[in-house]
Amino acid sequence: MPSSADAATTVSTTSTRDVRLVAPAAPLRDSYRRLVAGIVHGGEKLVPFVLGFVHAHFGALLARLADCARGIGLPDGFVAHSTYWLVEDHERVVGVSNIRHALTPSLLREGGHIGYGIRPSARGRGLGRETLRQSLRRAHDLGIGDVLVTCGQANVASAKAIVGNGGVLESEVFVPDRGEIVHRYWIRRGAGA
């Protein structure tokens, strides 16, 4: 997993705030926990799925995420995946991104390379789009060329964030487990914002 030091390559100062995608780190513990609590409090599903990892022992969470990025200790059928946190003004975790290093048949169908989510209280001010923008750079750093990103048909904000980052709708599939139609977008290398 890249160190937080190289996060300086993916900084946005498009607003008055500094927003950057960084590797998970211990000093952000309390803010991360508030992000998770906000999603749980709102009764939402934890997206991306790594938000469901136990974080009572924070050091263990960080070690687990680092292992996932190296492909260590994964459940059957899982590929290595890297997690980054979108941090505002060096202290607030406002989003989470999870990048799958390769596509399994299941990810090719409905999960895609990148899953991401924004803290409910921080939504609607461009951070979803920014998370995806910076995640694309991370994906390319990980050697991923064209990037598949998917979202539920009703997820208008995510669809706009994907299209705003160069996503082109390839197809839609009905996913029985989710009971919804999922839209599949490809973002060709170099097409990102």
Ligand SMILES: CC(C)(COP(=O)(O)OP(=O)(O)OC[C@H]1O[C@@H](n2cnc3c(N)ncnc32)[C@H](O)[C@@H]1OP(=O)(O)O)[C@@H](O)C(=O)NCCC(=O)NCCS
């Ligand atoms: C989807 C999600 C990441 C969007 O985050 P966000 O920070 O609100 O997104 P942004 O502010 O960057 O908005 C992205 C676009 O959606 C639009 N948008 C935001 N909220 C919207 C809403 N409720 N309805 C319609 N459009 C909306 C914005 O205007 C923007 O459009 P533009 O690019 O044309 O200006 C966020 O809602 C979320 O975390 N949802 C739960 C997890 C999830 O669904 N993740 C995506 C998995 S595919």
